[in-house]
Amino acid sequence: MYNSKKILLLGSGELGKEVMIEAQRLGVETVAVDRYEGAPAMQVAHRSYVIDMLDPKEVRDIVEKEKPDLIVPEIEAIATSELIKLEEEGFQVIPTARAAKLTMDREGIRRLAAETLQLPTAKYEFADTYEEFEQATRNIGFPCVIKPLMSSSGKGQSVCHSKEEIEECWKIAMEGGRVQNGRVIIEEFIRFDSEITLLTVRAVNGTKFCAPIGHIQKDGDYIESWQPHQVTEGQIQEAKKIAQVITDELGGYGLFGVELFLAQDKVYFSEVSPRPHDTGLVTLVTQNLSEFALHIRAILGFPIPEITLVTPGVSRPLKAIEEMNEYRVEGLEQALAVTNTQVRVFGKPVTKVGRRIAVTLSTAETVEIAKKQAKNALDYLTIKQ
Numbered sequence: 001m002y003n004s005k006k007i008l009l010l011g012s013g014e015l016g017k018e019v020m021i022e023a024q025r026l027g028v029e030t031v032a033v034d035r036y037e038g039a040p041a042m043q044v045a046h047r048s049y050v051i052d053m054l055d056p057k058e059v060r061d062i063v064e065k066e067k068p069d070l071i072v073p074e075i076e077a078i079a080t081s082e083l084i085k086l087e088e089e090g091f092q093v094i095p096t097a098r099a100a101k102l103t104m105d106r107e108g109i110r111r112l113a114a115e116t117l118q119l120p121t122a123k124y125e126f127a128d129t130y131e132e133f134e135q136a137t138r139n140i141g142f143p144c145v146i147k148p149l150m151s152s153s154g155k156g157q158s159v160c161h162s163k164e165e166i167e168e169c170w171k172i173a174m175e176g177g178r179v180q181n182g183r184v185i186i187e188e189f190i191r192f193d194s195e196i197t198l199l200t201v202r203a204v205n206g207t208k209f210c211a212p213i214g215h216i217q218k219d220g221d222y223i224e225s226w227q228p229h230q231v232t233e234g235q236i237q238e239a240k241k242i243a244q245v246i247t248d249e250l251g252g253y254g255l256f257g258v259e260l261f262l263a264q265d266k267v268y269f270s271e272v273s274p275r276p277h278d279t280g281l282v283t284l285v286t287q288n289l290s291e292f293a294l295h296i297r298a299i300l301g302f303p304i305p306e307i308t309l310v311t312p313g314v315s316r317p318l319k320a321i322e323e324m325n326e327y328r329v330e331g332l333e334q335a336l337a338v339t340n341t342q343v344r345v346f347g348k349p350v351t352k353v354g355r356r357i358a359v360t361l362s363t364a365e366t367v368e369i370a371k372k373q374a375k376n377a378l379d380y381l382t383i384k385q
Contacts, residue, residue, distance in 0.1 A: 004029050005300065008066055010053055011074030012041030014346040014356065015276045018284070018292040019074065020044050026296060031066050038349035041074070056082035063091060070094055070299055074275055076104045076150055094299045095202065095252025099274045102250065105149040106185050109272060117249060119242055119269040122261075123188035133170055136186040137163070145187040147220065148173045155354075157220030159189065190268055192261035196229050197279045200243040200256045201294050205303040207247065209240055210287065210294075214367075215279040221354065224374070225279035226314045226367045227286045231262065238267040246272050255295040278356075279315070285342060285361045286313035311363045314370040316378040318358040320351035324385055327351050329358055331380035338377040340364060357383055 004027045009016050012032040017040035020030045024044070032045035035053055042048035047066075051058040056079040063071060063086055071083065072094045080101035087097040102108040107126055113119045123140055126149075127133035137144055137160055146169045148156040156176020160169040173184045195217070199210035214229030215222045231239070243258040246269065250256070257277025259270040280291035288308040289297070297304055318329070327350075335343050338360075345358040358381060362373035 005069040006031065006066065007070045007072050008063065008068035009033060009041055009045070009072050009074055010059070010078050012039035012045070012048070013074060014040045014344070014348075014359075015278065015281075015292070016041035016074040017044055017346065018281075018290070019072070019276065019295060022290070022292045022296040026300065028296070028300070031062075031068065033062055036349070038347075040346045040348060043347055053078045055079060059083070060086065072275075072299065073100045078104065080104045093252075095250060095254040095256075095274050099250035099252060103272060103274055105183075106147060106271070107149050107183065110185065112249065113246060113269050113272075117245055119245060120266065121269050122190045125186050126183055127186060128183050130170055133184060133186065134166055137166055137169075140186050140188050143189040145189055146170075146173050147185050147187070148176055149183045149185060155220070160186075190261045190263060192263040192268070194229065194262045195270065196231070196239065196260050196262060197225070197277050198239050198243045198258045198260060199277065199280050199283070199291050199294075200247050200258050201298050201304050201307070202247055202251075202253050202256070203298040203304040204253065204301050207244055208304050208307055209243065210280075210283065210291070210307050211309040212236065212239065213279050213282060219354070221319075221356075222279050222317065223319075224314065224316050224371070225282050226312070226371065227282050228309060228312065228367070232265070234265055235262055235267055242267060242269050250274055253298045253301065255291055255298060257291075278317075281317075281344070281359050282313050282315040282361065284344070285363050286311055312365070312367045312370055313361065313363040314367060314374040316360045316374040317356045318360070318378060318381045318383070320353060320355045320357055320383050322351070322353060324351045324383070327357075327383050327385060330382045330384050334380040335360060335377040338362065338373050338380075340370075341373050341377045343377065343381070351383060 006029040012034040030045040032041040032048040083097040114121045125136035197213040211228040215225040257273040261268040283290040341362040360377040364370040
């Protein structure tokens, strides 16, 4: 390998795969790490390792062995306290080790946003035990949103509509969190008009924003995203202000996915991910530079040019409905025949219930037309044994 920069990716899912591809386009040496063999990013990386990423020693051993220029977390479930130590020893963590630690669990980032930065958020409480949880739901009121403090792709999330659902929602949170029997957050249910992801890039030449991405979630995970989402001038200015405040506080370079609720003329902060966002897969076909290209340019210290929305577009993920150790995606020929439509098959080694296996990406003159195309393509795709 010629003398290039080296990236160590912690978490190697479908978003990490696109990050690795963009890194290699700029001559970067890539190392992929995950907790299972054959993860999507491992399929394109120069080298890969399987470790328990919540084990501080295993994380340190890989970092000391590879000595990367950049440590790039792609998921929340990492031994972030060890990343802080490694950063203190001179390793560079993207965007910063503090950002990775704060956003690993929802409590750190929510308290930072609401209590320290005074950003508008839903009311919330935290609970460690079922008794605390039951009381918190009554304090917040019904309906309320329940989330484990640490999870991914919406796992463990639910909406509790009444006291009769409290026990079931607790069970969902306990089973879906990355840490069993972990802490949960109980949030006020904001009656919003829409929710958006504002992709925000911190780079050597300042902070830049992508056009807002609208999305629909089910069970905490997105089932459709589109760009651009129509917002008022007041809403976009407030959204950019909130995104700039939270990303400036987290610091470092890279792309952040800032999730926001829009309710009439009010904008509420929801969450932030210090890395490319799943709803941002749509940027693979809508922008002059995808969220993955923007992330790599920013973390390598390159300036970000003007981000241009080339065309409206929509993404629709294909999700598994059962577990399979061997599977194939059928219907690609028909899906790819849909006008202005692409399909990305992620290549995950096995399926799990609700796991994203592929995505359809469609462009058109309007978001409405692109939505129909993306759905048509998705309807052709099936997951077979």
